[in-house]
Amino acid sequence: MNNKIRIHFILEGNEEELLFEIIKELGVKECFDFSYENARGGGKIGPYFQARYESDMYDLVYCVYDVDYQYNDSDHMYRQIYDKLYRVLGSDIAVKRVSLCSNPNILLILLLGFDKVDNLKNISESKATNTNLINKYVPKIGNKKTYDASDWQLKLIKEQYLYVDGRYKKLLENGKDLNLNYTLKQIGSNIIPVLKALNDGDIEFFKIAIEEYNKC
Numbered sequence: 001m002n003n004k005i006r007i008h009f010i011l012e013g014n015e016e017e018l019l020f021e022i023i024k025e026l027g028v029k030e031c032f033d034f035s036y037e038n039a040r041g042g043g044k045i046g047p048y049f050q051a052r053y054e055s056d057m058y059d060l061v062y063c064v065y066d067v068d069y070q071y072n073d074s075d076h077m078y079r080q081i082y083d084k085l086y087r088v089l090g091s092d093i094a095v096k097r098v099s100l101c102s103n104p105n106i107l108l109i110l111l112l113g114f115d116k117v118d119n120l121k122n123i124s125e126s127k128a129t130n131t132n133l134i135n136k137y138v139p140k141i142g143n144k145k146t147y148d149a150s151d152w153q154l155k156l157i158k159e160q161y162l163y164v165d166g167r168y169k170k171l172l173e174n175g176k177d178l179n180l181n182y183t184l185k186q187i188g189s190n191i192i193p194v195l196k197a198l199n200d201g202d203i204e205f206f207k208i209a210i211e212e213y214n215k216c
Helices: 014-026 042-053 077-089 093-100 107-111 128-137 153-161 167-175 192-200 203-213
Strands: 005-011 032-038 061-066 099-103
Touching: 005 014, 005 042, 014 061, 014 107, 014 153, 014 167, 042 077, 061 077, 061 093, 061 167, 061 203, 077 093, 077 099, 093 099, 093 203, 099 107, 099 203, 107 128, 107 167, 107 203, 128 153, 128 192, 153 167, 192 203
Parallel strands: 005 032, 005 061, 061 099
Antiparallel strands: none
């Protein structure tokens, strides 16, 4: 009988999938039944979530998506995702319980494995604008082509994690300094405590999260 806590993550896109590929390799204990899927676009997160939420396959389902410094923009994808989740769950509190958001984007989290929060404050919501920043840490990206999260670029970032000792540990350590409030016009994310709990095998963290989730 499988008594593991079943935790599922619905991901906005390819950068999020890269992070979770790294987590699967380096950052999740065997006490969890850990799974994820790439929605391949923010517009699909709501329907994906509703289907998983209404099934009995998981104890906890999270949605992982970007804010892009546009928390208050009703036309932005962040707000569209939020609104679809709200229609499923019916309250702001419930949506926030299942949302793991990064401002401006998940690339911020990936770069925490290379540098401290203070040195990432100018990260842009634009992939192309971040080319020089990424080139600083992964020199093969940005020499001839701007950053666009293409497969070969993501593979280079992943290799830095899989083949450089301590890179993921550094991400978690640097992440402790990241503002958990992702609603401001500055960098922030609430994903780090979840990643740390997965890495530490912190069952109690997720038992509490499941209790809250079941109130949705």
